[in-house]
Amino acid sequence: MKNITVIGAGTMGNGIAHVFAQKGFNVHLVDTQAAALDKAMATIKKNIDRQIAKGIVSEEDKQRILQNITCFDTIELGVQKADLAIEAVTENSNIKKTIFAAIDLHAPAHCILASNTSSISIAELASATKRPQQVIGMHFMNPVPIMKLVEIINGAATANEVTEKIVSLTKAIDKIPCVVKDFPGFIANRILMPMINEAIYALSEGVSDAATIDQIMKLGMAHPMGPLQLADYIGLDVCKNILVIMQEGFNNIKYAPCPLLVNMVAAGKLGIKTGEGFYKY
Template sequence: MSMKTIMVIGAGQMGSGIAQVCAMAGFDVVLHDLTEEFVNRGITSIEKQLQRQVEKEKIQPHEKDQTLQCITPSISLSNAASADLVIEAAVEKMEVKTALFRELDQLVPEHTILATNTSSLPITEIAAATKRPEKVIGMHFMNPVPVMKLVEIIRGLSTTDEVFQQIEELTKTLKKVPVEVNDFPGFVSNRILMPMINEAIYTVYEGVAAPEAVDEVMRLGMNHPMGPLTLADFIGLDTCLFIMETLHEGFGDDKYRPCPLLRKYVKAGWLGKKTGKGFYTY
């Protein structure tokens, strides 16, 4: 089955990035969100990203125009009826995702693959909300999507080899690198990254060092492009907390217990760059 039309659900930072790379690869993309305002904000974000690439002479102006022409806005989920693949990049809540997949299952054609960009939730549980669990798979893109090469491909318990191979090939078509991982909480990326971030927060909480010092040690000593606390602010401290809670619940191991300081910052509304304050002020 050749894919022609891809619906991306969620026009936020991740969803608009996924829509952009799909459109740049020549697919017809339906970018869906709850309101016209959200969708238009996503398309504006894509336009700005493409314009930056034009200014850096990475793409030609006509390539920018072609990419934008491939994207159709949507605020009606019934538009999924034309999709060969749906990539969900909605809010990271199991009840939202299962409700969405249950509805999509009724709307899309029989051949359509349903993929989720979840960063930590179990694919098997999401797939169980549908009558096509064999056609449900995880595609965990990294942020920012147009720049980062990795896509974690996660099979659910029922995902077929054929579906996996189709998504693997699609990922390569998007000029990304697919890496197969199994369906465990946090997969590989967040199972390793988030405890590191959590431990960095503990070093601040326990008075071992200031945030600037922690980040400098990791940048200069471990050759990380940015320190873990800067990265946490960019990801969003609420997202970091959610993933740590998912790991803690999924494994039942205290090594995944979120640092009390992380909880305190989230309760205070200090969520990082998006709110102007986290471990740093923006």
């Protein structure tokens, strides 16, 4: 695999593009919003500068990495040469299915289609294509250039050789693949989101304040970040949506988002991206 197309140039898309470009892949970055592409390239430059300051890459590497990325504003042009297309757009199954259908139409027959979805069924996304055996989940963690894990999700129809190729590719970009089945929330969010939800319940019941709850989980469990601060980083809307997908997917009320979380999302307090969540930024 040489040509990687990343669709969606937001938080995750720019990180995925950065990592593949750094490893010498030819990256096509697609977004329908010109402003998102500009912001993504600015973020990638800023993150490479951080890597230079830490001695991870050199000044010459910076030019090479940036030259490996070409921006496109349509899927049609962006996926024409793709060996692998990784979708990283908004967490909405209808939007993602439209994109999977478009990639399927325009990408070469051998191209593997991956989704960075946090919780949407891979089988459902695969159903929008005529190549469900070549559809797989590649769930990168935020921030992508730093986090080692990629959760690899096999859909109902994903072929073994496709999984093997994606596992090898993940290792080639210095990440660690963990293969799981296609269940709501997969593993990472199935375990993380109930913990975040429980922390929000504890806060709303007045058991303690946000800083103390986070401090207990940092000191007591050796977590680098408390669950409420982490929720602010992820985005409270994203947390709520993943919980709803698990509640519906398992038909189990235990995953229902805490009313405080629902209210905060309704009030536009989404965490860092809006300047306020459980903390002010």
